Amino acid sequence: MQSTPFFENSYPRLTVHTQALDISPNLTVENLSVKYRAIEALTDVSVSLQSGRLVGIFGPNGAGKSTLIKAMLGLIPAVSGAVQYEGKALVDQLDRVAYVPQRSQIDWSYPVTVWDVVMMGRTKKTGWFQRYSSISRRLATQALERVGMMEFRDRAISDLSGGQQQRVFLARALAQQADVFCFDEPFVGIDQKTQTIMFDVFKELTRENKLVLVVNHDLGESIVNFDELILLNKSLVASGSRQKVLTQENLQQAYGGKVVFFSDAA
Numbered sequence: 466m467q468s469t470p471f472f473e474n475s476y477p478r479l480t481v482h483t484q485a486l487d488i489s490p491n492l493t494v495e496n497l498s499v500k501y502r503a504i505e506a507l508t509d510v511s512v513s514l515q516s517g518r519l520v521g522i523f524g525p526n527g528a529g530k531s532t533l534i535k536a537m538l539g540l541i542p543a544v545s546g547a548v549q550y551e552g553k554a555l556v557d558q559l560d561r562v563a564y565v566p567q568r569s570q571i572d573w574s575y576p577v578t579v580w581d582v583v584m585m586g587r588t589k590k591t592g593w594f595q596r597y598s599s600i601s602r603r604l605a606t607q608a609l610e611r612v613g614m615m616e617f618r619d620r621a622i623s624d625l626s627g628g629q630q631q632r633v634f635l636a637r638a639l640a641q642q643a644d645v646f647c648f649d650e651p652f653v654g655i656d657q658k659t660q661t662i663m664f665d666v667f668k669e670l671t672r673e674n675k676l677v678l679v680v681n682h683d684l685g686e687s688i689v690n691f692d693e694l695i696l697l698n699k700s701l702v703a704s705g706s707r708q709k710v711l712t713q714e715n716l717q718q719a720y721g722g723k724v725v726f727f728s729d730a731a
């Protein structure tokens with residue numbers, strides 16, 4: 466197995482950490498460290514994840530949640546570490562990944578329609594200069610219908626509400642037909658209806674054995690939707706089941722002070 470080309474050190478040995486029985490993890494992050502000049506954003510993070518799971522990445526502001534996703538996808542360089550999916554560097558298989566960045570990183574004034582945005586999700590499969598195939602058009606239609614946005618297909622993306630915009634980006638991710646889905650703070654600035662649709666879609670994806678990673682900062686009721694959690698505070702505080710991660714000690718280590726969370730969450 467190889468390390469990703471962005472990393473200075475390679476860690477070819479794969480260790481199975483958390484999963485029960487003999488099930489090998491599909492995605493492994495090994496000793497991942499990221500610096501922004503002098504700022505150590507992430508230090509030595511290792512997690513093992515299984516397909517078919519909805520994984521929440523939690524931690525306080527500045528904990529390195531977005532950094533983790535971006536470094537996993539090779540969007541920013543890591544100082545060290547390796548990220549493998551099914552035994553190969555994840556960055557060499559980005560056509561199997563759908564990534565929706567934080568809404569603050571998207572230019573919502575860009576003059577494109579809803580349909581254009583969703584079809585852009587197909588360019589990795591079809592190439593920029595290929596005509597979109599009937600398969601791509603069918604997948605885009607199905608994705609827009611799934612998130613309840615087909616009737617808006619000719620609208621400019623700038624003319625939608627925050628929740629509608631997030632649903633369009635969810636549709637784009639669905640149209641990609643990826644195996645690994647990464648969403649960075651998808652619930653920011655959205656309505657309850659959109660949040661419900663998003664969790665429904667995430668759960669459907671896990672039933673199709675996809676791996677769904679969601680950066681989230683809300684330790685409220687919605688945390689019960691996640692199969693597993695990764696709790697960060699510049700390094701890994703804990704990962705695994707809600708019961709394992711949501712202990713007062715771990716929350717204290719991540720957030721400091723006394724953290725009260727939804728009582729049935731664990």
Ligand SMILES: Nc1ncnc2c1ncn2[C@@H]1O[C@H](COP(=O)(O)OP(=O)(O)OP(=O)(O)O)[C@@H](O)[C@H]1O
Binds near residue numbers: 506524526528532682
């Ligand atoms: N491009 C950058 N240049 C310099 N420092 C950065 C950059 N991006 C992030 N950082 C710093 O790295 C650390 C981790 O940031 P990151 O955005 O990953 O945290 P986060 O957990 O996603 O935070 P939030 O919940 O506020 O989005 C923070 O201290 C942040 O200020």
